[in-house]
Amino acid sequence: MSNAEAAEAAHEATETAVDLRAEYESSGVKAVLEELEHDLIGLAPVKKRIRETAALLLVDRARKRLGLAWQTPTLHMSFTGNPGTGKTTVALKMADLLHRLGYLRKGHLVSVTRDDLVGQYIGHTAPKTKEILKKAMGGVLFIDEAYYLYRPENERDYGQEAIEILLQVMENQRDDLVVILAGYAGRMERFFESNPGFRSRIAHHIDFPDYADDELFGIARHMLAEQNYSLTPTAQDALKEYIAARRRQPHFANARSIRNALDRARLRQANRLFESAAGPLDATALSAIDATDIRASRVFQGGLNPDRDAPA
Numbered sequence: 001m002s003n004a005e006a007a008e009a010a011h012e013a014t015e016t017a018v019d020l021r022a023e024y025e026s027s028g029v030k031a032v033l034e035e036l037e038h039d040l041i042g043l044a045p046v047k048k049r050i051r052e053t054a055a056l057l058l059v060d061r062a063r064k065r066l067g068l069a070w071q072t073p074t075l076h077m078s079f080t081g082n083p084g085t086g087k088t089t090v091a092l093k094m095a096d097l098l099h100r101l102g103y104l105r106k107g108h109l110v111s112v113t114r115d116d117l118v119g120q121y122i123g124h125t126a127p128k129t130k131e132i133l134k135k136a137m138g139g140v141l142f143i144d145e146a147y148y149l150y151r152p153e154n155e156r157d158y159g160q161e162a163i164e165i166l167l168q169v170m171e172n173q174r175d176d177l178v179v180i181l182a183g184y185a186g187r188m189e190r191f192f193e194s195n196p197g198f199r200s201r202i203a204h205h206i207d208f209p210d211y212a213d214d215e216l217f218g219i220a221r222h223m224l225a226e227q228n229y230s231l232t233p234t235a236q237d238a239l240k241e242y243i244a245a246r247r248r249q250p251h252f253a254n255a256r257s258i259r260n261a262l263d264r265a266r267l268r269q270a271n272r273l274f275e276s277a278a279g280p281l282d283a284t285a286l287s288a289i290d291a292t293d294i295r296a297s298r299v300f301q302g303g304l305n306p307d308r309d310a311p312a
Contacts, residue, residue, distance in 0.1 A: 018062040028100040042215035074203040080185040081208025084254030095140040105138035114148040125158040146181035147191035234291035
């Protein structure tokens, strides 16, 4: 033990109380939670669970400093919800949070799907899975649509090999890696029923609700503002109508569908300006999305799958 480590150990041994509020601010946890509140509209139950988890970890860290019984908590998680509800963004914030609290060495996020872990022939899966785990060590491994790892209907599927490696690492190296499994709620429940080893290693289950119409409108305005775009008053009304109509159609993916719609609106706006401009355009003209840019969508024409179709 170095002199610095000895001094720190002696200091911790003499502590009789810990100011949790001071720890909350000095550790950077407060900054992460404020970023989460600012960056994500809605998701109140998710934010509540993250705050509760942060409080638990702060208390655990304080107990350790006071010499109370303490062990590395199980931090593997399950995120369930429909596409576009912020699961990946929250996983990024969680990685940062755990790093600031000292539970992760690096705090980075490695996001993968089945194709990144499972090979197509004998002897291919183990090295693929181990390589991904090596990259994720010290941070968070986020496995999207995790239920695709298990395909019992295919006798020659190699997903089970990846699962066995993951389970072993989740148990034996849980102090250096956090695994987050994500996907649709119903499919994830069936996945856990078929793979009880995962269920026993997952300590935190967080459900991500769909966004309400007003939340989606707020998300749209936030996305546009980040790119220095704005909606005219008539475009605001058109977008609200679009959101209400779009979510009734198939393959709606919450914020992801809204982002796609805005990308197409920007494309239409650019074409409109290019075709009609008779002279120089100022920043206001170049930044304004008009109602015509929204209402040209297939959604208003009765078309389906606008996320997959070319813009009208």
